[in-house]
Amino acid sequence: MITKTGSKCIASLDHMGYVTMQSVYSLHITAPDITYESLLALLNSRFVDCFIFKTFTSYKLLFPQLNQSTIEAIPVPVLIRSAREEIDALVRCIQSLKIEMIGVNMAEGISHINSEIEHLNEKIDKLVYEAYGISAKEIEIIESNIP
Numbered sequence: 001m002i003t004k005t006g007s008k009c010i011a012s013l014d015h016m017g018y019v020t021m022q023s024v025y026s027l028h029i030t031a032p033d034i035t036y037e038s039l040l041a042l043l044n045s046r047f048v049d050c051f052i053f054k055t056f057t058s059y060k061l062l063f064p065q066l067n068q069s070t071i072e073a074i075p076v077p078v079l080i081r082s083a084r085e086e087i088d089a090l091v092r093c094i095q096s097l098k099i100e101m102i103g104v105n106m107a108e109g110i111s112h113i114n115s116e117i118e119h120l121n122e123k124i125d126k127l128v129y130e131a132y133g134i135s136a137k138e139i140e141i142i143e144s145n146i147p
Helices: 036-043 046-055 068-073 084-102 107-132 136-144
Strands: none
Touching: 036 084, 036 107, 046 068, 046 107, 046 136, 084 107
16 A cells, blocks of 8 residues: 555555545566565565655645556666565564564563564665665765755
8 A cells, every 4th residue: 555645655455445435556477476475575675665755746746646657657677676585574574673663662672672673674764775776886975865
């Protein structure tokens, strides 16, 4: 699922098969060589944030909204398949940490889990940049242009 309105692409997995309302898009993978976890990682990556912000959003901060053609235009790098197992494992770790966070009441515990999730997201971003073949210099440019 992907939210329609927001300043960036926010995607999540629905393993329960819930019915969605108009505020989200539901995606179904038709290519057998990409997993939902890899697609989730790609859609939530900093590269895709920058790609969408620079390429598609008008009225960027006033009322940002994604449409179907924007999502369809996000390029899926061929090399994402070679990093699929590592990316999928990182996504599953993040999912486990989010579940663990539900049972944590102390701010210190939540802060610790959030920092672990942030570290895992950085690893995913690195793998996504590698899958696109983006150089260190290009990464600096991208990172400096993400709001």
